[in-house]
Amino acid sequence: MKTLKVSLDKKNSASYEIRIGADILDRVSLLIAKNFKAGRHVVVTDENVNALYGDTFRDALTQAGLNIKLIEIPAGESSKNIATVMEVVGKLLAAGADRETVLVALGGGVVGDLTGFIASVFMRSVRYIQIPTTLVGQVDSAIGGKTAVDLPQGKNLLGSFYQPKAVFADVRFLDTLPEKEFNNGLAEIIKYGAIEDDGLFKSLEDGIEALKNKDGKLLLKTVEACCRIKKNIVEMDEHEQGLRRILNFGHTIGHALEAVSGYSLSHGEGVALGMVAAGRISVRMRYLSAQAAGRIEQLAERACLPTRLDPAVDLTAVIDRLKMDKKKKDAVVRFVLLKKIGMPFVTGSVGDKMILEVLEGMSQ
């Protein structure tokens, strides 16, 4: 089991450890019992994860001497809302949860974001632990303390920065993860390589197929590399005032494409297309070589992520959507572009015409 320490400003939040391994649930239970004592531990999970791992996980924690209550929510993004918050909070109160209670998020980003949000406000905040079971969770959402629920007006509009007390990533969970969900995680992994780590990017080029086949050693190595990148960025900019924005590489156009598709495009698919677009914009603005942009496209293709737009996509609607975001953020759309693989920068000066031409070039 590998341990990474996230060191944060003590004035704002305490530091915590991320532990990564395979088949580590027994040790995780013992560590929780030892380090996060409480009269009650409440596991929040979704129906799919509960069916696959609920009993095993509950048994492991009970064996370690903990008093466990498990709360199940329906699977999927549609659970990430205030109605579910109210339901879970009602169950917490009924179970006698108090300020000492520790919440344990067992699931993907939906369970993690929702549980973190509840933990940040329940009884003016209680401790929580992240046990991510998706690739997105393990490389991205479980680390960094961004919590949120969605509102009818948009995603993640109600939330907080509230760090977990610990993160335990067991790559064995990924054995049962459907391919489409796994691919969402791969898009974020490619992003980490593109913005921060040429070595990671090269290792993906060497072995993306092995990673897709869930080669144990490679998975561990990759998840660890990504956790390390994210934690380093979060340590330097916990509240996303600057540097942390580079994590949005591929996300500006990606989000707009997701929204315009009515969310029939998954987040990973949107991000893959957004990275291709950002790469091409970087080339047109003479920052990045065409060869480097091509490497991103080839890697995304090998990961079975889309790199071309359906010609039916209404590109003006995509631009309008970007402008809608623009209004919110002081009239500039911030793009993360690349100078090289591993060398990003943020700019507010990419014109609509350039974006439209690049998107047209991706339509076929």
Ligand SMILES: NC(=O)c1ccc[n+]([C@@H]2O[C@H](COP(=O)([O-])OP(=O)(O)OC[C@H]3O[C@@H](n4cnc5c(N)ncnc54)[C@H](O)[C@@H]3O)[C@@H](O)[C@H]2O)c1
């Ligand atoms: N907080 C952050 O920094 C951050 C970062 C990225 C994404 N997010 C959020 O995360 C959410 C997406 O997370 P996600 O992609 O993990 O989606 P998710 O939580 O909806 O999980 C995807 C699907 O996989 C199922 N599942 C989970 N683990 C499984 C397993 N081991 N085996 C089989 N099935 C399993 C779930 O039931 C669900 O149906 C979004 O709401 C997004 O906004 C947050």
Ligand SMILES: [Zn+2]
């Ligand atoms: Zn993302």
